[in-house]
Amino acid sequence: xxxxxxxxxxxxxxxxxxxxxxxxxxxxxxxxxxxxxxxxxxxxxxxxxxxxxxxxxxxxxxxxxxxxxxxxxxxxxxxxxxxxxxxxxxxxxxxxxxxxxxxxxxxxxxxxxxxxxxxxxxxxxxxxxxxxxxxxxxxxxxxxxxxxxxxxxxxxxxxxxxxxxxxxxxxxxxxxxxxxxxxxxxxxxxx
Numbered sequence: 001x002x003x004x005x006x007x008x009x010x011x012x013x014x015x016x017x018x019x020x021x022x023x024x025x026x027x028x029x030x031x032x033x034x035x036x037x038x039x040x041x042x043x044x045x046x047x048x049x050x051x052x053x054x055x056x057x058x059x060x061x062x063x064x065x066x067x068x069x070x071x072x073x074x075x076x077x078x079x080x081x082x083x084x085x086x087x088x089x090x091x092x093x094x095x096x097x098x099x100x101x102x103x104x105x106x107x108x109x110x111x112x113x114x115x116x117x118x119x120x121x122x123x124x125x126x127x128x129x130x131x132x133x134x135x136x137x138x139x140x141x142x143x144x145x146x147x148x149x150x151x152x153x154x155x156x157x158x159x160x161x162x163x164x165x166x167x168x169x170x171x172x173x174x175x176x177x178x179x180x181x182x183x184x185x186x187x188x189x190x191x
Contacts, residue, residue, distance in 0.1 A: 002186045005032040005076040007084035012042025014082040014103065014174055019049050021179035028186055031074045036061065036086055062089050071095075080182060081140065085117055088140050100140035100147075101185060103178050105170045107152055108136040112145030122163035122170070130157050133166060135173045137181045151181045 004022070008015045012033075019030050033046035034054045043053045052074065060066045068091060071079070079092070081102040088100060104112055106121045116124070125133045134154035139147035153176075155169045 002028045002077045002190065003031045003075050004028065004078045004080055004182075005034060005071055005074065006030060006042075006046070006080045006082050007034050007036075008040060008042035008082045009035060009037050009085045010040055010042060010083045012040065012045040012083070013171070014178060015042045016045040016049075017175050018080060018082060018179050018182065019046065019051060022183075023049070025183070027190065028183060031076060032070070034067065034070070036084070042083070058086075061086065065091075068092060068095060078182075078186060079140075082178070087114075087142075087144060090142060093140065093142060098139055101150065101182060102138055102140050102145075102147070103174055104136045104138065104145050105133075105167070105174070106136065107132070107134045107154065108138060108145055108149060112136075114144045116145070119163045119167065122166045125157060126161055126163065126166065133157050133170065135170060135177065137178060150185060151177065153177050 006015045015033060022028050022030050030051055032052050033042060035043055036056060038055045046053050054070050056067055079096055079100040111121045111124050132154050134152055136149055137151040138149045141147040153173045155173060157166060
């Protein structure tokens with residue numbers, strides 16, 4: 001049995017997609033959604049499915065064991081970052097080695113690192129006249145977007161793309177691949 005906690009900072013469309021994907025699964029369960037923003041729409045999405053939620057601030061996340069204790073109370077085995085923008089602290093990485101997975105809206109190692117998220121990524125990809133972009137699903141380590149890559153999917157960058165139009169194609173890739181790749185990562189461990 002694997003229990004997932006999702007960390008999300010924003011609207012939670014990826015989180016909801018993951019929750020729906022695993023609802024019928026008998027061996028992988030979404031147990032908890034945590035957010036660093038009390039007004040994150042992701043919290044509402046989780047509650048709609050009966051998923052427990054927890055909100056924390058910077059002090060709690062970086063200077064206490066409260067988040068770790070909540071994860072242990074819910075018997076969490078894996079953490080999924082779905083639009084979560086803070087760097088994960090060392091104690092969490094140590095407690096969940098190779099069990100924290102993130103998705104990034106570009107083809108890492110390009111366009112990653114601190115401050116590279118959302119439209120900032122798409123604006124940079126377009127400004128640099130890249131011919132393709134995509135998603136990268138990777139393990140989380142102590143540095144932004146530098147963990148080992150698990151999976152990448154690509155899409156073209158069109159000449160008339162805006163950050164919004166490119167983001168729409170990236171979201172389609174996220175929705176299609178992220179839950180499936182999470183399942184594959186966990187099933188490999190369960191064998």
